[in-house]
Amino acid sequence: TEYHLGLLKAKLAKYRAQLLEPSKSSAAKGEGFDVMKSGDARVALIGFPSVGKSTFLSLMTSTASEAASYEFTTLTCIPGVIEYKGANIQLLDLPGIIEGAAQGKGRGRQVIAVARTADVVIMMLDATKGEVQRALLEKELESVGIRLNKSKPNIYFKPKKGGGISFNSTVTLTQCSEKLVQLILHEYKIFNAEVLFREDCSPDEFIDVIVGNRVYMPCLYVYNKIDQISMEEVDRLARRPHSVVISCGMKLNLDYLLEKLWEYLALTCIYTKKRGQRPDFTDAIILRKGASVEHVCHRIHRSLASQFKYALVWGTSTKYSPQRVGLTHMMEHEDVIQIVKK
């Protein structure tokens, strides 16, 4: 049965991809909401109609987005900016989405296209409504290849010109076997490839690796309108994983939500230092995870990278402090850098 299930899933994933094909071309025609990326990070507000997305945007940013008790008040993408710890976080208010969004119901497709471009998704939920909303939205995002709060499966996969399928694993596998992996690959008409499982992955995760173009995104489930539910219910929701409870109406727990959002964004703050001076801890350079010295240079000045000789770095990214590094050195959160020009 494991084999049948695995195969069935491979087939399903393939048909689903085909189903979604025409949507790609319509998106290419410019159907999406064109909002410029700006600031240090982007957060998309996804949720059913009237859960309080626009109320939230108006509260957290200096942008006003119309809020009302009727559904589909918001019809387009409205950007605002949250200033927090020296970072400018772009917050996007979006139209509500409903079941069938991925198939193009309402503005679902456009909303999901924007969600794919975000660094973090805030899934806003109405605390007075049941859990079913959350499951439905998760399904919609899953069906278009967005993976919430999951990391990329640790599988090495490389299609080859010949030589058949070579399969290896560095851990004991409880969900996949060589035979199942082969069956799934054949389903995708792949007969030559190198596969190395470095993690005990499921058939679904393996399919994700074959298909590619999946987006692995942190997601915060934000339960709004807690002013309308019992204490016991608030307590229960707040303890769910990746969840925060708030009330926009009564301005409850918004500070905590910001703290959590900051944690989920996992931005890298770099402090600069001039020779013979103390680091400037008041003005951080904020970068996404995985930034190099070169990224830091570009942030300071357009031409700095071309004049770069070496840099001295203090912090967790180096073995000793300070350490002399080149442009490709990867920076870590709260490192201090001094750049020496030619």
Ligand SMILES: Nc1nc2c(ncn2[C@@H]2O[C@H](COP(=O)(O)OP(=O)(O)OP(=O)(O)O)[C@@H](O)[C@H]2O)c(=O)[nH]1
């Ligand atoms: N009781 C209560 N009502 C709230 C709260 N936050 C928002 N609302 C109300 O919920 C209704 C919908 O709010 P909106 O901000 O328009 O919701 P939305 O998610 O942007 O809705 P669409 O744009 O239609 O998708 C409004 O009547 C708000 O006043 C809250 O914390 N508590």
Ligand SMILES: [K+]
């Ligand atoms: K509304």
Ligand SMILES: [Mg+2]
């Ligand atoms: Mg709205």
